[in-house]
């Protein structure tokens with residue numbers, strides 16, 4: 001449980017991640033008077049229901065961070081670049097959801113269950129990983145305790161909420177339009193997303209991988225403190241509202257049995273194994289959405305390599321993939337004495 005004396009700013013409170021952060025704070029009955037909701041000038045004055053009251057959104061400006069102990073920034077990389085240093089200057093710990101600082105060597109990139117100790121060297125800003133990286137890093141950390149990981153291939157099945165609240169509305173609209181026989185007009189993606197699958201998340205780089213795929217490679221290595229792991233991702237957008245899924249093949253330096261993998265994953269904090277394929281029991285977005293856990297199933301020996309293992313992951317991208325991980329970073333920072341209330 002976090003320290004309820006901390007004054008918290010939620011920058012991006014009107015967005016997909018910000019809304020879940022407020023839900024999670026409400027679940028903890030975090031006092032409304034300790035929460036400052038911020039967004040762009042467009043949303044200033046907007047009221048957000050919270051417990052038995054309402055929070056009024058203010059425009060995020062440098063001065064709005066006066067008196068803030070912890071600033072969660074869930075807006076865009078540009079907003080983070082502009083506002084995070086201002087919040088730090090005013091004494092806040094910034095926990096940033098975006099990509100702006102993730103690969104900065106002065107910024108810890110943290111999944112508390114994996115590398116919480118990295119919080120000890122923060123200089124004011126802590127980043128959370130991309131929502132596809134977090135569940136992969138947790139699964140590899142669990143398995144890597146017994147057997148070092150050499151190589152990973154992963155295909156993602158990413159929900160539209162990973163793009164933000166506007167993409168969720170667009171999926172709804174497109175599905176309605178297509179079912180009614182009306183044409184669709186893609187805005188958030190280069191193609192229609194309803195009843196479709198897009199093998200593109202983010203822009204393509206010269207090497208043929210996308211920005212999202214590079215994030216998975218670089219961030220996983222940084223979190224695991226292992227620059228040697230070979231990782232080849234293919235990131236795919238699917239018409240699912242919430243929860244990213246991943247099909248993962250891991251190659252170790254020695255064989256690992258299904259039983260050992262199941263035990264390691266089951267014992268790892270934050271992971272729940274859901275794996276009874278004969279009964280058609282495995283992780284799915286419809287079951288994982290709204291849950292805090294990383295769900296892993298379809299655990300099996302990889303038929304293509306003697307040291308290989310295959311598995312399937314599902315994780316709510318807005319909770320453990322974003323807002324929950326951010327709140328857990330605050331809890332871990334409090335526990336380690338890396339943050340103290342300013343008043």
Ligand SMILES: NC(=O)c1ccc[n+]([C@@H]2O[C@H](COP(=O)([O-])OP(=O)(O)OC[C@H]3O[C@@H](n4cnc5c(N)ncnc54)[C@H](OP(=O)(O)O)[C@@H]3O)[C@@H](O)[C@H]2O)c1
Pocket residue numbers: 011012013014015016017018038039040041042043044060073074075076077079097098099129130131161162163164165166317318321322
């Ligand atoms: N969605 C995910 O699954 C996920 C997972 C991990 C990390 N992230 C990261 O989290 C961040 C937010 O994502 P999201 O999905 O919540 O996006 P979103 O639904 O599009 O929400 C964006 C939020 O940013 C606010 N904003 C825009 N311009 C601003 C400004 N100049 N100053 C202050 N606030 C501003 C918006 O406020 P207005 O309503 O006023 O425009 C809105 O509240 C992104 O950096 C994303 O990469 C997202």
